[in-house]
Amino acid sequence: MIHSKLPLLAFTLAAFAAASAADSEIARLTSATSSATSLGVMSFPTAPGLVENRPADETGRPQWTSHRRFTTTRVYLQKAPWEVGCEKWYRIRQNRDHTVENLFQHEIEVGLPGRMQLDIYENWVADENHHAHHDNVAFELRFAFEDWGKIPGNPTLYAEYKLANSHYGPDVYEFKLLLGDAITPRLHWALNGAFEQEIGGERATEFAIQGGLSYSVIDDRLGVGIEMQYKDESVARGRGDSLRRFLIGPSIQWRPTLRTHLDFVARWGTNGDAQNFEGFVVFGIDFGRIGGVAHYQPTAGRSE
Secondary structure, eight states, X not given: OHHHHHHHHHXXXXXXXXXXXXXXXXXXXXXHHHTGGGGTOOOOOOOSSOGGGSBOXXXXXXXXXXXXXXXXXXXXXXXXXXXXXXEEEEEEEEOTTSOEEEEEEEXXXXXXXXXXXXXXXXXEEEETXXXXXXXXXXXXXXXXXXXXXXXXXXXXXXXXXXXXXXXXXXXXXXXXXXXXXXXXXXXXXXXXXXXXXXXXXXXXXXXXEEEEXXXXXXXXXXXXXXXXXXXXXXOGGGTTSOEEEEEEEEEEEEOSSTTEEEEEEEEXXXXXXXXXXXXXXXXXXXXXXXXXXXXXXXXXXXXX
């Protein structure tokens, strides 16, 4: 059991080291963008208040949406057009039979015009015997119906296709409806409905609802909350005998620098079909906009 936790410890330490190393570069980038008013910086007025509630881009979405406030539940868009980010994921899962699965995920995020975002994932899986294999490459596209705040819940469509390693399973497609907003300036919510389908093998089908609440303890730095997930899974020859799983647990997000975030989630299964435990660690870094595109900056954040 101790060995199964070593990857989590190593990943966490590596994330902290990367965040610390990024501090000097982030300060330089922040200084550069704050003096960019002579370079055609887009600016919009914003009300005073929490930094994380200021507009992040021209859609008007708040800055807290840029840093995956909910690890297992998505909200709207994370990236402005041509803005790029990278995330490293580690997930540990202990099943009811006490076997342990480890997932390592590498993700690139790119904002697109027209309120869209493209994410590309590379996933590796390792078991408790440290046997690892490439599992899949996934492509995810999001489309937000309107600018932030124009429609209650800020509905966003999500489509994903996984190109699986054929030795370990078939390809999979998935659709989601993403919802999220603020209840109070410090309290945020998110809710996703999902449908996932294998296109071969046992033709497994999954329906899921996942959601969360998060409270900002320290503005733009520290948030705590709770996340949950309910899944109904079945295969083609057993549609009437599905597995129903419900997991719930606490979450923490820490933002050590302006462009980095570190998330922790621990969820426990509450019924016989669910896994005993599922834990996530996510480290993300934002690189800003590429290709000479002007950096968005609210009027209140501009230097005089």
